Amino acid sequence: MKIAVVGLNHKTADVELREKLAFNGPKLEEGLQKIREIPGIRETVIISTCNRVEIYLQVQDVEKAYADMKDFFVLFFDVRRDSLDTALYLHKDMAAVKHIFRVASSLDSMVVGEPQILGQLKDAFDFALEKKATGVLLNRLLKKSISVAKRVRTETRIAENAVSISFAAVELAKKIFTDLAGKSFMLLGAGEMAELAAKHMMNNGVQDIIVANRTYERGCELSREFNGRAIRFEDFPAELVHTDIVICSTGASTFVLHKEHMQKVMKERKQKPVFIIDISVPRNVDPGINDMDNVYLYDVDDLQGVVESNISERQKEAAKAEAIVEDEIETFRRWMMTLNSVPTVIALRERAETIRKDELERFFNRFPSLGEKERKAIEGMAGAIINKLIHAPTVALKNDAEDKDVLIALIKRLYDLNGEDHEKG
Amino acid sequence: METMLFELALTCYFAATIVCLLELFKGSKATSRIMVGLVIAGFALHTANIAARYVISGHMPTASLHEATSFFSWCIVLLFFFLEYRYRIGLLGSFIMPVVFILMLTSSILPRKIENLSPLLQSSWLFIHTAFAFIGDAAFAMAFGVGIMYLIQEHYVKSKHLGGLFKKLPSLQILDEMNYRLITIGFPFLSLAIISGSLWAESSLGTFWRWDPKEVWSLITWFIYALVLHVRLTQGWRGKRAAILSIIGFSAVLFTFFGVNLLLKGYHSFK
Incomplete structure (x- = not known):
């Protein structure tokens, strides 16, 4: 009665291989069925996400199971055997327990602390449960790993800080304005990153969105997507008086927003705070603006700095999480x-x-x-x-x-x- | 008995302050519950102490600097409960409980003898005038605490180093609004205190205004806060500038309160 995990993840396999080996749609059920038919395999759970494909097993003979699984991958996904040699890993017994605890707690994720993996793991478990592919041991293991992940999340701050630029911008906006609902928001230019940030802002309650793009038509297109309104690029300075948050990425080679202008704007809006995010390279907003009262200007490097310090914060928290995992392994053992x-x-x-x-x-x-x-x-x-x-x-x-x-x-x-x-x- | 109550209240406030300061570094739900518990216990004991002094002396216990300082702290704690209950501002306690504790500590080293009220002051005006003054001062004390919180948080956002207390402190908007609201509470009370004081002076001394040092300094304080409100509404001096002004304003409050009594003489002085 042994636990084993055979699989690959973003550290051992490139995206091309991960794609080939993904249990998408009907393949999951089919795969689960096929694995259960392999003699010696008594319990099975398949976890398949874009960053990992892992099969948790309860077997008698681990080495045999590993060989069987390798055969299975080759046959089922039609991949070359040698492509699996370095990609596929095997963890057994307590190492397997540790592995799934770390996976569930998002310690093994590409972005440490990301929250999706726990949901994916729950879904995988539910599916295996529904298909009656699990028994005493894997049921206990999966339930335990879910509870370990919850413990990690409540006892450490591993998932607390934003680790992407657009999330960091939203986090900052919340520390300036409290509530983003009712705040007006301007997209100055329309880069991909600006769009992403706009989406995050909208998810957090921003309603009034104005798009000012050099090509007016593209601006209109974007504004429809966000349910906002488009203005001509030349008109943006006047509109700034009514705008609380600005995301700027115009691709211009010089500043499009100068300090002198911003001073006028601030006077007109009676110093109501403004948060400007300049994600253009080279910068489009005069950095001197940050010296003004009630204007908060962040450029890409600033946000990157925030993200990096958040990441190192997460790494510190990850050490605490590892200790929790060790502790829980002991109870499971x-x-x-x-x-x-x-x-x-x-x-x-x-x-x-x-x-x-x-x-x-x-x-x-x-x-x-x-x-x-x-x-x-x-x-x-x-x-x-x-x-x-x-x-x-x-x-x-x-x-x-x-x-x-x-x-x-x-x-x-x-x-x-x-x-x-x-x-x- | 009442001395004992005072000491116990002081001890509770001290413990609460320690917990509050710990909360800056390592906070959890448990610590903030402990903090609130300690403040409630301290406040109950403090209230009992003030009531006891009232019963013993038969007048509003603001007749000595000890009593006045203690009553001032009491008003701040009362206001703190209100804000904590109503707005739940993160870390507010950490910035206001030290102020309460320092005031109480000051009060504790001042002579505690229960004074007989001079015939000049024996009037129901005493209650009205001092209640207005201390409620106003308490609001200004709170605005001072919130102003400091604003400056700290603003520093984090401007300097782009989002470590330390950045996570725990509330948003700049909340702090700025709170600062403004507290001053709009404090200002009318200060005005009422000055008006009730001059009416009292008129009824007992025959003149409305005698340029007593306390009167002068109250007027200076009044002008500072009037300026804070004026520039905010006309020039949009909010945020950092408003926070700095509220800190200056509170130093004027403290000088009016302690400085005038200790350094300058006048009929407002305690014996």
Whole structure:
């Protein structure tokens, strides 16, 4: 009864290979079915996201399972075997437990702390559960990894800081304006990054969107997308008086917004705060504007700096998360040990019972003249001897000892219990 | 008995201040609950102390600098409860509880003897006048705390280093609005205190205004806050400038309160 994970992720395989090996749509069910048919594989969960494809297994023979899975990948996805050589990894037993805990807690993600992976893992588990592909061990493992991830999220601040430029901009806007609902927002120029930032702003409640683009038609197009309105590029300075947040990326080679102009704007809007994000390179907004009161100007490098310090913040939090994972591995290991000792205890008791029955039978055959009373007494005595003999090993097995796995192996060997495997599949 | 209540209240405020300062570095829901609990306990004891002094002396317990300072702190804590309950501004306690504690500590080292009120001051005006003055001062104290919070947060945003307290402090907009609102509360109360004071002076001394140092400094304070409101509404002096002005204003409040009593003489002085 062993846990193993066979898979690949963004660290071991490039996107081309990950794409080929993705369990998309109907492939997931088909794949799950095929894997379950492989002899020796008792439980299966498939996790397939754009950054990882992993198959969690409960098997008897890990090495065989790894070879089988490799064959499966080659056949099922029609890829070359050698392309898998470096990409595919295998973690077994506690290493596999650690791996799934880290994956669920987003410690193994491309962007450490990103929240999607937990949802993807839950979906994968639900699907396997629905298809009855899991059993005692993987159910427990997946449930535990979800709870570990939740613990990591509440006890560390791993997911707290924005690690992309557009999220960092939204985070900043919230520290300037509190609530973005009701704030007006201007897109000056229409780069891809500006659009992304605009989307984030909208998701956070910004409603009034104005697009000023050099090509008016493109501006109109964009404004329809955001349900805003387009103005001619020449008109943007006048519109600034009513704008709280500006994202600028015009591709112009000089400043399009100068300090002198901004001073006029600020006077007209009675110093109501303005947040300007200049993501153009070269910069389009006079950096001197940041020295003015109530105007907050961030350029790409500033935002990049924020993101970088957030990332290093996350890395610090990740260290705390790793400690939580180690802690939880220990509790899982203990649970697994109790799981493993139960069949051994049963086997031991059955072995003792068999010996008792066989010996009594033989004894009574040799002395058929014994009366009912004597027979009962002898039966009782035999039972007592057996019970006393197996009492100590049973207690030892049930105890949560450090070297329990050694003990289990030892008792199996001493009492020759290996023939009787009581594990439930 | 009432001394004991005062000491216990001071101890609670001290503990609350420690928790508040800890919260700056390592805050959680638990610490802010502990903080609120301690402030509530301190406030209850403090209220009992003030009530006891009222019962013993038979007049509003603002007759000595000790009593006045203690009552001033009491008003700040009352206002703090209101803001905490109503707006839940992150870290407000960390910036206002130290002020309360320092005032209470000052109060504790001043002579605590219960004074007999001079016949000049025995009037129901005493209650009206001092209540107005201290509610106004409490609002200004709060505006001072919020103003400091604004300057810190503004510094983070402007310098583009978003570490430290940036996460925990509220947004600039909230802090600026709060600063403004508190001054709009404090200002009318200060005005009422000055008006009620001059009416009282008229009824007991026959003149409305005697250029007593406290009167002069109250007027200076009044002009500072009038200026804060004026430039805000006409010139749009908000944010950083408003925060700095509210800090200057509060120093005038403190000077009017302590400086005048300790350095200058007049009929407002305590014995």
